[in-house]
Amino acid sequence: MIERLKRKLRHNDDHGSSFVLVIVATTFMCILASAILMGAMMTYKLKFYKLNSLNNFYEVETALDEMYAGVGAATNEHLYSAYTTTAELVVVYDTKAQAFTTLDNKSANELFKKLFMTGFVADTNYKSLKNVTDTLQSFISNEYDAVDNPDGVRLDTSNMKLIYTDVNNKTTTQYYKNNGGIKTEKQSGYENDKVQSVTFKNVCVKRSVNLQGSTAGTYEQSITTDIVLTEPEYNVSFDTSSVSNNTLYEYAILADMGVEVGEDNDNRTTDAQVKGNIYAASDYYNKDYNDVAETKVTNKYESKPTTMWGTKESSAYSGIFVNGKNSTLTLNSDVVVCSGSLAAYNGAEINLSGRTQTLSELWADNIVIGGKDGGSLKASADAYIFDDTELNAEKASLKFTQGSYFGYSYNAQDTRSLNYLRQKGYLATGYKLRSHFSDSAIIVNGKNSTLDLQDLNSLYIAGKSYIEFSKIAASSVPEDDENITVDENADYAFTTLKDYSTGQSLDVKTNQLMFLTQWSVVNNTEKVDPDTGITTVTLQFPKTFEADANILDLYDDFLKDLATEGEKGVTAIKQTVSGHDYYYLYIEDGKDSSNVSNAEKFAEKYYKLLQDYGDEISSKLYNVQKYEQFQVKLVLPAEGKINASGAVTDQNNDDSLFLRASTTTTMDVATALDNVSTGKVFTNILGNKGTDNNKKAFNDLKADALKLAGSGTASDEEQTSTFLSYMYINMKDHLSVLNNVDDKTKRTQNAWEIANYTSSSVGYLSSYDKDRDTYSYDYSITPLNHYVDLAYVFSKNLSIEKTIGNATDNEAKTIVINSGDVKLQPNNGDGSFQGIIIAGGNVRFDENVKSFRGMIITGSKLIIDHNMSISADAAFVANLLEQCSESTDEKLNTLTTKVLKNYTSSKSEGNTEVTGASISDISYEDILVFQNWKKNVE
Structure with missing residues (x-):
């Protein structure tokens, strides 16, 4: 087998x-x-x-967010316009009945919604598809340009439609035809005056992306969506019977030692939003009222190790201090009064706009962006800045999207107007505040920073920048110096030296190099100037410079012959920093026949020399015109919108810097002030009584301001400074620029009198004595003393926390009164806290508190260290105070009978309970939405 x-x-x-x-x-x-x-x-x-990753869609999503915010701003404008119009019509005169009648809340809301929708439909920017297209396109910041920005975002309108829908769901539609024209189709029965929603349909943004490697090619990203605006579903309250005509109730926060937001911590995020007006003050200067029991608002002022008296950044720039790259503060505030700094530190972000309109009204001592890299402030505001605006951090960004800027402080005598401290042991004893408080300027000290002011209606800078000689390192103070005593933890102290004024109102740090001269010192020439207290030396003028006629001409006004024949010298100011000596060209005060200062003339000659001779001359001089190690971006308004007392540093298209001379920045300041004085926020502060009466009140305030002795003969800069300072003083006293009426004598008090100036036959006199330099504006006042009797709180050592209402239904409201610190838990199940807080110490919220509604008053600080929102609500506060005034609970009743000064009930007959949301709670996010969101890549 x-x-x-x-x-x-x-x-x-x-x-x-x-x-x-x-x-x-x-x-x-x-x-x-x-x-x-x-x-x-x-x-x-x-x-x-x-x-399709999120990062790659960032640009197109950002463009849609910008469109949403832009349409949202217009939505808010129309919401509040409709509300205010309706509010004026709530009480109407019935000619037949010959009596005033009141619209009920239901009828008022029907009118409000109708006015809102008809107002938006009639808006020029949104009344036709072509206008809508142009408006949406204008919101895109990274806009496509075939030559300059091929990677930008463009709006594709080929399938875009504008659709109005009425109450019966009938529509009218506008869309683009193939030939580019617009066609309108209207359904039968559509009613123009009953629009209930507006839809921007098929809004499409596109961007081309070039990829390399295995995925090489050009791809087009796009997002298509509908932006839909609907009539508000909610009702708002038009019952004004319980709302006092008192600006205090519009304030979300009054913090006498400032508001602090966030911390410099990479692992912690703080996103805070404030809806409502704010008063926030510095924690360390002009607190003399805390030395008197009757006017004390906090015991924290005695806590020197805590406040550090301005020796730490959070104290030196206290006011509104936002700290850390993960910290953001959004202010929707019609009025911000900050007698301290508005400061973004260590990469923090601040966004500021109005609440009832897009513009805010900002009054502050200064604006500062400092600390580590980054930090930004974006503002839609009319800004009145008493001191400087400083971009000190690298990569800092400051942008005004609209409004006007008045840097108004100016005093020809360069006086020190504010006191630091009266006691020894924690800073320089008995010295007045840093001298640059007498001059407002804008200074860019951080490289790779952006200053964008081009959208301002007007830019006014009354003062000049400075090189700070008055501040010295604490470590450099000799132990045997009897005049300067500093705390062991202090970083710096202040001296009697005045700061070195330059010739520029808007300055870049590298411009200081024009004045910095590191030449050899001539022996035995160091001396202290008896008039200024400045140490000067003579420097040997370089031989190579003597041989150059152009450079010789530049320094000609400062040269002098030395003992050695043929040698020349210049006088310089000596400053020692960290053991190293620096010498600055000594330019004495003085002006030419055109009223141009000596320092400005020198700066102009320096820039012209660089411009005319370029590389040839920059080998010998610092090339401040284009300093490679210090890049900045400056975008300023047109020349006709600028007025400055000194030169203004501006930028050419090639990024090189140039100077606008003060003689060319000729915007009329009086006209600019008149323009902003007719704005909605400004007139509300004045007490809105109609255009004519507001104008009269404005002119009366000007006349009152010029009652300061000698101001009638002062320069335009000094008169403008006097007027705006007058308003600032009065606002800090009682949050209004109207003259005060003394409670006891019933006599009207001028703001100068409130600030402790002496009345005389020639006007109000200050205590300035130039021979002794004892000049002082006494800003030692606070609105807390006008409204709140914290002395009573301290004397009784009050600690009250009483709740009204039901937390289960999220209707609980709590009254908190405390002489010390408070940290609050939610008083409602939804994580909110509603009520009124009055404290002599710091106010904090537990991280479980997501929102606050009401009013916070603290003699110390409000500290926000987690994500939350804070909202003022005038009707809510007024109603809550009514309940407290009527309560038989002694603790609740204490609020209106003892703690709040001169509380007057605003209740009238009838129901005072608010029905519906407050106007303060209205937000466009409730009625403006994206629908049908689609991403695509081709």
């Missing part, structure tokens, strides 16, 4: 083997092709994932 099988096998052919080989080879090729296809598919899948 075995032999037979062997014979069979020997006679078989190999055709079957070939067939198997073919099958194996084919299978291998299929596997190989499959692998290649899978690889290609994986490549394209990775490419698809890459293109």
